Amino acid sequence: MRPPTDFTLTDQLRMTDREIRRRKELLYITSEDTELLLNLKPLIANQVDHLVEEFYHDQVQVSEISRLIGDADSLGRLKKHMRMYILSLFDSDYGHDYVLSRLRIGMVHKRIGVSPKLYVAAIRNLQNRIRQIITSQTEKDCKRCGQHINSLEKIFFFDLQLVFDTYIHSLMDELSRGKEEIEQYAESLEETVAERTKDLFELARKDGLTNLLNQRSFYEELRRELARTQRHGNTLSLIYFDLDNFKGINDTLGHTRGDEILAGAGEAMRQAIRAEDIPARYGGDEFCIILPQTNTEESTMVANRLTAAFDKTITDSGVTMSIGIATMNSDTPIDADSLVKKADNAMYKSKKKPGHAITVADQ
Numbered sequence: 001m002r003p004p005t006d007f008t009l010t011d012q013l014r015m016t017d018r019e020i021r022r023r024k025e026l027l028y029i030t031s032e033d034t035e036l037l038l039n040l041k042p043l044i045a046n047q048v049d050h051l052v053e054e055f056y057h058d059q060v061q062v063s064e065i066s067r068l069i070g071d072a073d074s075l076g077r078l079k080k081h082m083r084m085y086i087l088s089l090f091d092s093d094y095g096h097d098y099v100l101s102r103l104r105i106g107m108v109h110k111r112i113g114v115s116p117k118l119y120v121a122a123i124r125n126l127q128n129r130i131r132q133i134i135t136s137q138t139e140k141d142c143k144r145c146g147q148h149i150n151s152l153e154k155i156f157f158f159d160l161q162l163v164f165d166t167y168i169h170s171l172m173d174e175l176s177r178g179k180e181e182i183e184q185y186a187e188s189l190e191e192t193v194a195e196r197t198k199d200l201f202e203l204a205r206k207d208g209l210t211n212l213l214n215q216r217s218f219y220e221e222l223r224r225e226l227a228r229t230q231r232h233g234n235t236l237s238l239i240y241f242d243l244d245n246f247k248g249i250n251d252t253l254g255h256t257r258g259d260e261i262l263a264g265a266g267e268a269m270r271q272a273i274r275a276e277d278i279p280a281r282y283g284g285d286e287f288c289i290i291l292p293q294t295n296t297e298e299s300t301m302v303a304n305r306l307t308a309a310f311d312k313t314i315t316d317s318g319v320t321m322s323i324g325i326a327t328m329n330s331d332t333p334i335d336a337d338s339l340v341k342k343a344d345n346a347m348y349k350s351k352k353k354p355g356h357a358i359t360v361a362d363q
């Protein structure tokens with residue numbers, strides 16, 4: 001059976017320009033993301049051959065994939081296409097032509113028998129390897145690194161949506177031929193794909209050790225809450241803290257003890273906050289809590305509850321918290337980066353004080 005033409009496929013999937021724009025809007029893909037990824041292209045292009053070799057070194061270790069790849073000639077062709085795929089991640093406006101290429105990828109993988117679980121695992125492997133390249137080159141600029149990784153993750157999710165659409169579309173086409181067995185399988189697969197896509201999205205939002213939001217998701221939530229605060233004329237506070245003496249504990253007692261302390265900080269945050277508050281691990285031993293509809297006095301009370309909960313959770317550690325608090329109200333609007341900077345500066349003032357310390361930034 002001949003594969004559907006590009007027109008037929010995009011028509012059946014209703015992949016209009018409007019639909020493509022909507023998908024990018026839902027994933028918050030902006031022109032800034034396009035520019036950030038374009039700036040990364042020289043770095044990735046310089047390492048793409050090594051990246052492809054390392055990726056397929058991992059892939060051929062998976063028995064199911066090794067059987068699908070077959071001989072060396074097939075592997076060589078796959079490496080060539082993977083090189084093109086990787087570079088295309090960093091030089092497109094992600095419009096109609098880009099979408100067509102991703103739909104073709106989905107159709108090809110479905111036709112040769114690559115299951116969604118294998119495809120998602122492979123993409124996750126590729127994403128991690130590219131993330132390592134970005135991190136190694138931008139480790140001195142954590143904020144810029146986070147922006148690059150955030151943009152990259154958005155595009156990967158955009159691609160996954162399109163590939164899963166072709167998987168589901170193909171199965172629905174088989175279903176229309178009236179095969180009851182395929183109908184049951186398709187429904188099960190659709191649910192599985194949805195669940196796994198949701199799980200992947202959650203994994204991308206969370207820090208694996210503490211189960212708190214990661215830095216990228218923290219900024220997304222902070223911008224959303226700042227906009228809501230401004231819109232409704234409310235007040236919002238941000239707690240920013242790090243763990244004093246943590247590095248010494250980590251170096252002398254080992255990473256296992258260090259991980260226990262970090263996890264304990266996350267648990268203390270959950271104990272100290274309300275359901276509507278938003279805790280996050282900013283990075284390393286630094287943490288943040290977004291407190292909607294909370295003024296300086298109320299946020300100071302939360303900070304005191306936090307230190308008390310931490311002392312109960314992690315005892316005799318010698319680790320204390322240096323806490324900075326910054327508050328924004330609708331009369332004095334401020335952007336997310338500036339609010340974080342204010343709280344961070346207040347936190348560094350706390351570090352000059354012994355024990356648990358709380359410093360409120362000037363309004």
